[in-house]
Amino acid sequence: xxxxxxxxxxxxxxxxxxxxxxxxxxxxxxxxxxxxxxxxxxxxxxxxxxxxxxxxxxxxxxxxxxxxxxxxxxxxxxxxxxxxxxxxxxxxxxxxxxxxxxxxxxxxxxxxxxxxxxxxxxxxxxxxxxxxxxxxxxxxxxxxxxxxxxxxxxxxxxxxxxxxxxxxxxxxxxxxxxxxxxxxxxxxxxxxxx
Amino acid sequence: xxxxxxxxxxxxxxxxxxxxxxxxxxxxxxxxxxxxxxxxxxxxxxxxxxxxxxxxxxxxxxxxxxxxxxxxxxxxxxxxxxxxxxxxxxxxxxxxxxxxxxxxxxxxxxxxxxxxxxxxxxxxxxxxxxxxxxxxxxxxxxxxxxxxxxxxxxxxxxxxxxxxxxxxxxxxxxxxxxxxxxxxxxxxxxxxxxxxxxxxxxxxxxxxxxxxxxxxxxxxxxxxxxxxxxxxxxxxxxxxxxxxxxxxxxxxxxxxxxxxxxxxxxxxxxxxxxxxxxxxxxxxxxxxxxxxxxxxxxxxxxxxxxxxxxxxxxxxxxxxxxxxxxxxxxxxxxxxxxxxxxxxxxxxxxxxxxxxxxxxxxxxxxxxxxxxxxxxxxxxxxxxxxxxxxxxxxxxxxxxxxxxxxxxxxxxxxxxxxxxxxxxxxxxxxxxxxxxxxxxxxxxxxxxxxxxxxxxxxxxxxxxxxxxxxxxxxxxxxxxxxxxxxxxxxxxxxxxxxxxxxxxxxxxxxxxxxxxxxxxxxxxxxxxxxxxxxxxxxxxxxxxxxxxxxxxxxxxxxxxxxxxxxxxxxxxxx
Numbered sequence: 001x002x003x004x005x006x007x008x009x010x011x012x013x014x015x016x017x018x019x020x021x022x023x024x025x026x027x028x029x030x031x032x033x034x035x036x037x038x039x040x041x042x043x044x045x046x047x048x049x050x051x052x053x054x055x056x057x058x059x060x061x062x063x064x065x066x067x068x069x070x071x072x073x074x075x076x077x078x079x080x081x082x083x084x085x086x087x088x089x090x091x092x093x094x095x096x097x098x099x100x101x102x103x104x105x106x107x108x109x110x111x112x113x114x115x116x117x118x119x120x121x122x123x124x125x126x127x128x129x130x131x132x133x134x135x136x137x138x139x140x141x142x143x144x145x146x147x148x149x150x151x152x153x154x155x156x157x158x159x160x161x162x163x164x165x166x167x168x169x170x171x172x173x174x175x176x177x178x179x180x181x182x183x184x185x186x187x188x189x190x191x192x193x194x
Numbered sequence: 195x196x197x198x199x200x201x202x203x204x205x206x207x208x209x210x211x212x213x214x215x216x217x218x219x220x221x222x223x224x225x226x227x228x229x230x231x232x233x234x235x236x237x238x239x240x241x242x243x244x245x246x247x248x249x250x251x252x253x254x255x256x257x258x259x260x261x262x263x264x265x266x267x268x269x270x271x272x273x274x275x276x277x278x279x280x281x282x283x284x285x286x287x288x289x290x291x292x293x294x295x296x297x298x299x300x301x302x303x304x305x306x307x308x309x310x311x312x313x314x315x316x317x318x319x320x321x322x323x324x325x326x327x328x329x330x331x332x333x334x335x336x337x338x339x340x341x342x343x344x345x346x347x348x349x350x351x352x353x354x355x356x357x358x359x360x361x362x363x364x365x366x367x368x369x370x371x372x373x374x375x376x377x378x379x380x381x382x383x384x385x386x387x388x389x390x391x392x393x394x395x396x397x398x399x400x401x402x403x404x405x406x407x408x409x410x411x412x413x414x415x416x417x418x419x420x421x422x423x424x425x426x427x428x429x430x431x432x433x434x435x436x437x438x439x440x441x442x443x444x445x446x447x448x449x450x451x452x453x454x455x456x457x458x459x460x461x462x463x464x465x466x467x468x469x470x471x472x473x474x475x476x477x478x479x480x481x482x483x484x485x486x487x488x489x490x491x492x493x494x495x496x497x498x499x500x501x502x503x504x505x506x507x508x509x510x511x512x513x514x515x516x517x518x519x520x521x522x523x524x525x526x527x528x529x530x531x532x533x534x535x536x537x538x539x540x541x542x543x544x545x546x547x548x549x550x551x552x553x554x555x556x557x558x559x560x561x562x563x564x565x566x567x568x569x570x571x572x573x574x575x576x577x578x579x580x581x582x583x584x585x586x587x588x589x590x591x592x593x594x595x596x597x598x599x600x601x602x603x604x605x606x607x608x609x610x611x612x613x614x615x616x617x618x619x620x621x622x623x624x625x626x627x628x629x630x631x632x633x634x635x636x637x638x639x640x641x642x643x644x645x646x647x648x649x650x651x652x653x654x655x656x657x658x659x660x661x662x663x664x665x666x667x668x669x670x671x672x673x674x675x676x677x678x679x680x681x682x683x684x685x686x687x688x689x690x691x692x693x694x695x696x697x698x699x700x701x702x703x704x705x706x707x708x709x710x711x712x713x714x715x716x717x718x719x720x721x722x723x724x725x726x727x728x729x730x731x732x733x734x735x736x737x738x739x740x741x742x743x744x745x746x747x748x749x750x751x752x753x754x755x756x757x758x759x760x761x762x763x764x765x766x767x768x
Contacts, residue, residue, distance in 0.1 A: 012297055128756055138424070142434055
């Protein structure tokens with residue numbers, strides 16, 4: 001390398017060093033070390049308050065759940081009681097609509113099956129004769145007062161109705177013997193049945 | 195080193211808890227925290243053809259007591275509830291004698307001083323259950339408990355009780371369709387697990403249903419409960435009037451489905467013990483009898499179908515018949531009568547029947563018997579149903595061979611007799627009889643029983659001829675059991691009853707019956723009525739009155755209009 005070239009290189013190096021010096025900060029002293037201060041009271045208070053909040057919230061949720069559970073249990077009890085009530089009513093209804101009950105009630109009311117059945121033609125209005133009278137009049141109760149077609153569920157009801165009916169009849173007769181306002185008197189001149 | 199040892203111990207214990215004994219500990223934990231409840235499925239209902247409930251399940255309870263803990267209880271207000279008071283109150287609720295309850299309690303304690311369980315009462319209904327529960331709460335009785343025991347109830351009582359069957363004290367099926375169709379009706383119990391608090395309250399969100407209960411299926415019958423009730427009522431009245439031991443009536447629709455199977459006396463499934471055990475089943479399927487003259491329609495149909503005789507053939511019929519060892523006579527004395535084949539049936543002549551059957555191959559007759567359904571159980575295959583095997587005709591003596599033409603020396607069940615008339619209502623075909631319509635499970639899927647194909651027993655024209663001949667029998671009868679305006683075909687029968695030891699016929703035992711098809715021109719029903727062991731004075735009256743009233747009932751029930759075709763004009767005499 002020539003002397004001039006060397007001079008040129010040194011000059012360039014001086015320029016570079018000068019610009020670096022200009023950009024880099026200068027040395028400065030570090031802040032003085034201080035030991036970390038202990039937790040402040042406020043932090044403890046916040047933590048405790050948070051903990052208390054969590055406990056209270058948990059208690060609240062537990063109380064609400066327990067309350068809800070009790071409520072659910074109450075509702076379940078009410079539901080099962082309602083179901084039992086419904087079952088009791090359904091059983092009563094089934095007994096009341098059984099054919100034995102209907103037949104004995106009808107018989108008690110003096111109803112009998114029709115003697116002769118008739119058909120009316122919707123087209124012509126003509127009346128034709130249908131089934132004749134049965135040879136036996138259908139009866140619900142036999143000569144012993146028992147159902148011809150037994151039903152343990154109804155028999156007691158029939159007896160009950162019978163007993164109630166007799167008691168009501170006896171009470172009515174007693175009232176009529178004593179007389180009461182508005183009682184219908186036999187028409188004069190009409191012979192009483194012997 | 196100590197720390198390492200401690201950590202090792204903890205690790206071993208952790209592994210023991212989490213892995214080795216995990217399942218057992220979980221189970222123990224569950225036992226403490228959870229309550230397992232059996233979920234009872236409901237047994238299925240039995241309903242009639244119209245959906246009317248004939249059998250259903252209801253909640254009932256049993257009162258149980260812990261004898262070892264039974265003692266007088268002192269209440270907070272100082273009142274003492276004695277055991278005697280409790281028993282008296284319980285007796286008032288359940289209708290039991292308190293002394294009997296006390297005796298049962300004492301006997302249990304004497305037997306086992308540490309007995310913890312005794313059933314004091316069963317079958318408590320809702321009202322009684324509430325009363326006992328109230329008593330237990332008010333008097334703070336820790337030794338009494340109420341146990342759920344669902345029971346079967348039959349709202350229609352004995353309507354169809356003979357075929358429906360019943361259950362035993364502990365809910366086991368004992369008879370009839372309850373037993374036969376148990377696979378359809380029986381529920382499958384499930385289980386329910388939930389975590390509970392110490393006071394027994396379920397913790398929300400912890401319920402785990404392990405297995406839901408599956409209710410039993412609904413069994414639908416072909417029976418019409420209204421018809422069944424009315425038929426039973428009619429039958430019971432006739433049984434009473436006739437002083438009869440029992441009576442049976444079967445109403446089949448022309449397609450073979452059973453509309454009614456009435457028997458009296460009939461078991462009331464609500465209280466099976468109330469009736470003599472011999473009447474708790476369905477005699478329609480289990481009792482064989484000699485049918486008598488109602489079988490003449492069958493034997494005559496076979497002869498006509500084979501061309502052996504014709505409806506208008508002319509016969510001279512004396513009142514007695516004697517050929518070799520065979521001796522028989524008609525039920526009434528008459529001279530030599532110029533009867534046609536129709537006349538022989540209309541007059542129910544035994545002599546005429548045997549005369550016509552001369553030369554008729556009995557093996558062919560037996561083939562017809564089999565086609566008519568005799569000698570085998572019906573398609574219903576009811577519990578204990580008798581097939582009543584037919585005897586080999588080759589083994590019969592001459593007298594029995596002759597007697598079978600008018601229904602003696604052969605036994606049938608009532609259902610066989612009724613279904614043997616189905617070919618007359620179906621142009622010669624006999625459809626299988628059917629009692630169950632189907633079983634519908636909880637998901638609403640219905641399974642119908644497999645029903646076989648009808649058997650072509652007779653030619654259609656033979657069935658038509660028979661209906662006309664039986665119509666003439668009804669119209670010519672002195673017993674007046676026809677109904678003006680309606681065409682009815684039927685045959686009456688008066689059968690003797692053989693002694694069980696086969697030593698002959700009981701002179702005081704008779705079975706009077708009538709079997710028929712209605713209406714003759716467009717058959718809808720087959721009706722079979724039999725009254726068993728009527729008092730002698732009523733024997734000659736026959737079962738025609740009951741038959742008339744049941745046909746009358748069917749007309750009213752279905753509003754069947756009068757026939758529009760002319761009645762048969764077949765001649766009875768020539």
